[in-house]
Amino acid sequence: MSLDGQLPPKMRLLRAAAELLANSGGAPVSTRQITQLAGVTAPTLYHHFGDKEGLFDAVVAAGFEEYVAGERDFAPSGQPLEDIRRMWDNHVQFGLNQPELYLVMFGNIRPESRPAIVADAEALMEEMLNKAAVAGQLNVQPREAARSILAANVGVTLMLIAEPASERNLELSTMTRDAMIFAVSAEPASGAAPGDAGKSSVVVAAIALNAALQASHSDQLSSSELKLFLEWLHRISTSPAG
Amino acid sequence: MSLDGQLPPKMRLLRAAAELLANSGGAPVSTRQITQLAGVTAPTLYHHFGDKEGLFDAVVAAGFEEYVAGERDFAPSGQPLEDIRRMWDNHVQFGLNQPELYLVMFGNIRPESRPAIVADAEALMEEMLNKAAVAGQLNVQPREAARSILAANVGVTLMLIAEPASERNLELSTMTRDAMIFAVSAEPASGAAPGDAGKSSVVVAAIALNAALQASHSDQLSSSELKLFLEWLHRISTSPAG
DNA sequence: TAGCACCTATAGCATTGCTATATGAACTGA
DNA sequence: TCAGTTCATATAGCAATGCTATAGGTGCTA
Numbered sequence: 022m023s024l025d026g027q028l029p030p031k032m033r034l035l036r037a038a039a040e041l042l043a044n045s046g047g048a049p050v051s052t053r054q055i056t057q058l059a060g061v062t063a064p065t066l067y068h069h070f071g072d073k074e075g076l077f078d079a080v081v082a083a084g085f086e087e088y089v090a091g092e093r094d095f096a097p098s099g100q101p102l103e104d105i106r107r108m109w110d111n112h113v114q115f116g117l118n119q120p121e122l123y124l125v126m127f128g129n130i131r132p133e134s135r136p137a138i139v140a141d142a143e144a145l146m147e148e149m150l151n152k153a154a155v156a157g158q159l160n161v162q163p164r165e166a167a168r169s170i171l172a173a174n175v176g177v178t179l180m181l182i183a184e185p186a187s188e189r190n191l192e193l194s195t196m197t198r199d200a201m202i203f204a205v206s207a208e209p210a211s212g213a214a215p216g217d218a219g220k221s222s223v224v225v226a227a228i229a230l231n232a233a234l235q236a237s238h239s240d241q242l243s244s245s246e247l248k249l250f251l252e253w254l255h256r257i258s259t260s261p262a263g
Numbered sequence: 264m265s266l267d268g269q270l271p272p273k274m275r276l277l278r279a280a281a282e283l284l285a286n287s288g289g290a291p292v293s294t295r296q297i298t299q300l301a302g303v304t305a306p307t308l309y310h311h312f313g314d315k316e317g318l319f320d321a322v323v324a325a326g327f328e329e330y331v332a333g334e335r336d337f338a339p340s341g342q343p344l345e346d347i348r349r350m351w352d353n354h355v356q357f358g359l360n361q362p363e364l365y366l367v368m369f370g371n372i373r374p375e376s377r378p379a380i381v382a383d384a385e386a387l388m389e390e391m392l393n394k395a396a397v398a399g400q401l402n403v404q405p406r407e408a409a410r411s412i413l414a415a416n417v418g419v420t421l422m423l424i425a426e427p428a429s430e431r432n433l434e435l436s437t438m439t440r441d442a443m444i445f446a447v448s449a450e451p452a453s454g455a456a457p458g459d460a461g462k463s464s465v466v467v468a469a470i471a472l473n474a475a476l477q478a479s480h481s482d483q484l485s486s487s488e489l490k491l492f493l494e495w496l497h498r499i500s501t502s503p504a505g
Numbered sequence: 506t507a508g509c510a511c512c513t514a515t516a517g518c519a520t521t522g523c524t525a526t527a528t529g530a531a532c533t534g535a
Numbered sequence: 536t537c538a539g540t541t542c543a544t545a546t547a548g549c550a551a552t553g554c555t556a557t558a559g560g561t562g563c564t565a
Binding site for chain 2: 046047120124127128129130131132133134136139161165168169171172173174175176177179180182183184185186192193196197199200201203204205242246250253256
């Protein structure tokens, strides 16, 4: 029951606090629980950390170091934007693995509490984006890009944490990630006009889809399915309703 | 000192809690503070709200209704994407005006606590994006787009709340906002290059048709036909690349 | 051994969220 | 008009919380 691997009490307190924080989902963790699990009495806690919040700050700091270490452990692939993607995914994964810790880190940010962590995280991402900027792949200043991407990254991670694990769809993450990266990257991607898809009616939309379908060879539907699909589409697009 | 405008105690409790929550930045607010400011004793609180968290939930719900009301008060401008921009800015402003309330709403989201608010906010944005989809301006399904945009919106707002008011730079917001909207919109790039950026016109048209069909109750197809039709449509509109 | 800094334990204080119980007010039906 | 019932508030107090004043071991160096 007690966390006594003969580590120094300071460490035992840190681990006990981290464990209780991680397991008791959202419920407040009392100092008595912590000290009991650590096999230590109250004054020891206050001697080492001064405060309950001091202890929690230490836990957060340790967790953040782990996070940073995870981000740094990747060898640069030579494709900076690809590294950013991995960084993003790593961030999300960290949040999903330790949701409680993550919520303390990024969910409870107040200007007087811990903007230092945010600044560090931003610096970490800016560092990577700098390589992309050097390679001429960036549309905006690396710092602005880093702040923007990190903000979206945090938002996505929080949303994913918010929904029950069974319904979590990581597509939200990849989609937002690629949207952000695309927006800051300097890739010259532009094409022809999208036809006349400006009207707002079922008919127009159906006609546009009909034309587009005939032009392209989509293999998402079998030929018999497609035949029926087109027939229905025709029925819709010749209806008077709007 | 006491909040007695002769309102019913329930209201006085709500207002007292909201005021204390808003002003005492991040510090825990005790029930005794609340009841004293409301000019009421403890059991009254528990009679009406059952719990401290029940009271706070009520405060959050009230705040959220205010937020929704603010979002709805805008007359649609006819340009759905422009409405989305206003919606985004409104969201950020709400968060900056009531940071503590916002942190409780979106900073402390746990799967068991309040995903309902997130769902409502998503629905609100999806509703607007549907108009864009009908007009053929959307690249992805409105629901996915709404989730993605809202996630980024929340992330940006949290980051802005995190930094001291004097250093707040709203450019982070506008930049991220436009990046997200650009990424989900079908305007600029389409058709010719369905490689990585910009979906084919088939997909855009299918999404538009899908949204239009759901909006209008076309009776050109029987319900079973429509079901299968929509399924195929979904298959088309989520295909990797046309 | 003595002194000293460091770390930990005993015991308890003030405050916290919450409640068992009782009192009052307002409305009902006769 | 008045007993009965329901709703709403108050009195007083409990267990748990964060924290601390004080004292008691440790291990060092001299």
